[in-house]
Amino acid sequence: xxxxxxxxxxxxxxxxxxxVKGYGWEQPFISLILTIRNSELFNVLRAQRLRAINYxxxxxxxxxxxxxxxxxxxxxxxKLTLPLVFSTMSFVQILRLDIGRFFTRAIETSSxxxxxxxxxxxxxxxxxxxxxxxxxxxxxxPPAIVPSFSPPPAVAVAGSASNSSSRQLLLKVKNGSFxxxxxxxxxLQHLNFDLHRGExxxxxxxxxxxxxxxxxxxxxxxxxxxxxxxxFSS
Amino acid sequence: VNPLISVxxxxxxxxxxxxxxxxxxxxxxxxxxxxxxxFHYSHSICGIPRLLLALCSTVWVQFLLxxxxxxxxxxxxxxxxxxxxxxxxxxxxxxxxxxxxFVLALLLSLANLLQNFIHHVSFFYSMKMGNNMKIATxxxxxxxxxxxxxxxxxxxxxxxxxxxNLISNDVQRFEEWSVVWPLSSFSxxxxxxxxxIHSSVSIFGKLL
Numbered sequence: 001x002x003x004x005x006x007x008x009x010x011x012x013x014x015x016x017x018x019x020v021k022g023y024g025w026e027q028p029f030i031s032l033i034l035t036i037r038n039s040e041l042f043n044v045l046r047a048q049r050l051r052a053i054n055y056x057x058x059x060x061x062x063x064x065x066x067x068x069x070x071x072x073x074x075x076x077x078x079k080l081t082l083p084l085v086f087s088t089m090s091f092v093q094i095l096r097l098d099i100g101r102f103f104t105r106a107i108e109t110s111s112x113x114x115x116x117x118x119x120x121x122x123x124x125x126x127x128x129x130x131x132x133x134x135x136x137x138x139x140x141x142p143p144a145i146v147p148s149f150s151p152p153p154a155v156a157v158a159g160s161a162s163n164s165s166s167r168q169l170l171l172k173v174k175n176g177s178f179x180x181x182x183x184x185x186x187x188l189q190h191l192n193f194d195l196h197r198g199e200x201x202x203x204x205x206x207x208x209x210x211x212x213x214x215x216x217x218x219x220x221x222x223x224x225x226x227x228x229x230x231x232f233s234s
Numbered sequence: 235v236n237p238l239i240s241v242x243x244x245x246x247x248x249x250x251x252x253x254x255x256x257x258x259x260x261x262x263x264x265x266x267x268x269x270x271x272x273f274h275y276s277h278s279i280c281g282i283p284r285l286l287l288a289l290c291s292t293v294w295v296q297f298l299l300x301x302x303x304x305x306x307x308x309x310x311x312x313x314x315x316x317x318x319x320x321x322x323x324x325x326x327x328x329x330x331x332x333x334x335x336f337v338l339a340l341l342l343s344l345a346n347l348l349q350n351f352i353h354h355v356s357f358f359y360s361m362k363m364g365n366n367m368k369i370a371t372x373x374x375x376x377x378x379x380x381x382x383x384x385x386x387x388x389x390x391x392x393x394x395x396x397x398x399n400l401i402s403n404d405v406q407r408f409e410e411w412s413v414v415w416p417l418s419s420f421s422x423x424x425x426x427x428x429x430x431i432h433s434s435v436s437i438f439g440k441l442l
Contacts, residue, residue, distance in 0.1 A: 004396050004399060007395035007396055007399060008391075008393055008395070011393040011394070012393075069437065073437060078437075078438075081326070082322050083319045083320075083326065084436075084437060087315055087316070087319030087433075088433060088437055090315045091315055091432075091433040092433075094425070094429060099426065102414055102422060103422060105414045106417065106422070109410045109411040109413075109414055110414075112407040112410070112411065113286065113407045113411035114283065116403075116407040116408065117283040117286040117408075119404055120371065120400060120404055120405075121283050121284055123375070123396075123400060124272075124374070124375070126390065126392070128378070130386050130387065131378070131382055
């Protein structure tokens with residue numbers, strides 16, 4: 001789980017490295033990835049610690065067991081003979097291998113296989129959902145939004161597809177403005193659009209900076225400083 | 235010697251020289267078996283995930299075979315330990331002839347040899363079972379992935395790294411599990427219940 005999270009964040013950073021460099025977001029991303037990495041490392045260390053305890057028990061258990069057996073036997077008045085000692089030792093060695101190694105390994109690998117199969121099953125369900133979406137979609141996506149452009153700094157994008165009313169509404173922005181921080185000037189203003197499943201959104205404006213401000217950036221990285229309701233679904 | 239090695243030292247091997255895989259170990263029947271079993275179980279039973287149930291029902295014949303070998307190995311281990319005790323007893327007992335000790339030593343050697351042989355056979359079959367489970371799961375994931383359009387996959391937020399993690403790390407767990415799974419199901423309960431009973435009787439039985 002932790003590895004997945006780290007891999008996802010790393011691939012996002014690598015994909016959008018030009019944006020990260022351009023806006024100077026290196027430090028927040030480094031701290032985010034370090035936090036995830038530390039938590040992953042903590043889990044790995046915990047698993048190794050438990051494994052070390054298992055191995056410790058595995059190595060010392062036969063000697064303690066044999067000592068206890070012979071002590072009780074001797075105190076009950078028994079006589080220690082060579083066949084008795086050696087056969088008992090080999091019995092205990094078999095038990096040590098079975099309980100100390102195989103039994104603990106069985107618990108360990110069974111729980112891992114259980115967790116793995118749950119994870120794979122989650123992805124398989126996701127693939128099945130995507131396959132259903134695949135089947136329900138038309139072969140070519142129609143351009144959903146016709147952008148209308150107003151002079152800078154305000155860029156307004158509005159419009160909706162004629163056949164979009166039947167589709168699932170994913171994102172609705174009403175009079176939205178976006179800025180990198182609360183004190184910074186807004187880079188996008190008076191944004192009104194509805195986004196349905198299967199639609200394509202384009203924001204057109206002067207300068208290549210606006211090309212970075214597409215939908216993936218409607219995330220907490222940007223601060224919405226004015227505007228009405230923001231509704232996310234799915 | 236492996237026939238591949240005897241051919242390989244004379245000339246370069248090509249694809250036709252490679253050993254034929256049995257038909258039930260081919261990936262396509264394994265994947266179709268796993269798929270049909272997976273869709274047969276609509277939900278998990280007693281908390282066991284669907285995929286695990288499907289995998290178990292795909293390899294259950296191999297599982298029984300491996301379990302049988304592990305059981306045989308466990309029983310041989312107990313048998314050789316009993317033989318060791320008898321052998322040492324016969325060496326200490328000066329009244330008996332030396333022939334009996336030789337017979338016991340021979341039996342002990344044979345039991346150990348057989349146990350080693352069976353251990354390798356059972357390990358081979360369990361690894362093969364784990365490999366089959368791995369191949370079937372990877373094939374299943376690939377099959378599902380190929381049915382989805384690329385742009386949908388990208389928009390769903392599943393990255394290549396996650397998928398690689400899925401088919402390398404997660405699937406590897408099944409292979410590791412397959413080595414101890416039949417052992418813990420067949421050999422351990424029987425040997426671990428027989429051994430303490432036998433050893434306590436043999437050690438403390440004389441005192442009673």
